[in-house]
Amino acid sequence: xxxxxxxxxxxxxxxxxxxxxxxxxxxxxxxxxxxxxxxxxxxxxxxxxxxxxxxxxxxxxxxxxxxxxxxxxxxxxxxxxxxxxxxxxxxxxxxxxxxxxxxxxxxxxxxxxxxxxxxxxxxxxxxxxxxxxxxxxxxxxxxxxxxxxxxxxxxxxxxxxxxxxxxxxxx
Numbered sequence: 001x002x003x004x005x006x007x008x009x010x011x012x013x014x015x016x017x018x019x020x021x022x023x024x025x026x027x028x029x030x031x032x033x034x035x036x037x038x039x040x041x042x043x044x045x046x047x048x049x050x051x052x053x054x055x056x057x058x059x060x061x062x063x064x065x066x067x068x069x070x071x072x073x074x075x076x077x078x079x080x081x082x083x084x085x086x087x088x089x090x091x092x093x094x095x096x097x098x099x100x101x102x103x104x105x106x107x108x109x110x111x112x113x114x115x116x117x118x119x120x121x122x123x124x125x126x127x128x129x130x131x132x133x134x135x136x137x138x139x140x141x142x143x144x145x146x147x148x149x150x151x152x153x154x155x156x157x158x159x160x161x162x163x164x165x166x167x168x169x170x171x
Contacts, residue, residue: 007095011098014097014098042165044125044164044165046118046123046124046125046165047122047123047124047125048125049124049125049164049165050124050125050126050127050128050161050162050163050164050165051115051118051119051124051125051126051127051128051163051165051166051167052127052128052130052131052132052158052161052163052165052166052167053081053110053111053112053115053131053132053166053167053169054131054132054134054154054166054167054168054169055109055110055131055132055133055134055168055169055170055171056134056135056136056168056169056170056171057092057094057097057099057102057109057110057133057136057169057170057171058092058093058094058099058133058134058135058136058171059079059081059090059091059092059106059109059110059133060079060081060090060091060092060093060133061079061081061082061085061089061090061091062089062090062091063089064079065079066091066093067079067093067094067135068135069093069094069095071142072139073138073139073140073141073142074135074136074137074138074139074142075135075138075142076134076138076142076143076145076146076149076150077134077135077150078132078133078134078150078153078154079132079133079134080130080131080132080157081110081130081131081132081133082129082130082131083112083127083128083129083130083131084129085112087106087113090106090110092106092109092171093135094135094136094137094171096136096137096171097136097171099171102171109169109170109171110131110133110169111167111169112131115127115167124165128158128161128162128163129161130157130161132154132157132158134146134150136170136171
């Protein structure tokens with residue numbers, strides 16, 4: 001019943017965005033507050049940068065474990081997505097937004113084909129061997145896990161692969 005309720009809410013929020021805004025304002029985020037936003041100036045330029053995609057749209061490969069849709073506070077884990085994965089291997093596990101269009105064209109939320117084109121055309125320096133999928137809608141007890149454990153794991157992997165620019169895409 002929980003997943004059906006989430007899907008119905010996603011449809012309603014798509015039709016009535018102002019309801020979504022009111023809903024989001026009331027979500028518990030585990031008492032996390034930020035005084036400042038971390039910022040690193042972009043100095044290399046596009047042609048000198050290796051990009052990775054990090055998405056919170058619930059994108060992962062079909063043979064990977066789906067994100068946990070039963071936990072009402074979300075799933076703070078991530079999935080590594082090889083850069084050369086074929087289009088037919090992608091799927092989305094996320095009940096908190098209407099992704100029917102993205103199911104038809106993954107590039108709506110995970111623009112891998114567009115990024116490949118930019119790399120092949122020399123517009124950007126290249127793509128990382130690995131991109132990362134998260135499920136958005138992380139609340140409550142999972143927020144510290146996401147911030148203190150899971151996100152730093154991905155950052156460490158990105159640094160190992162020489163990534164110096166990330167395209168972050170929501171769901």
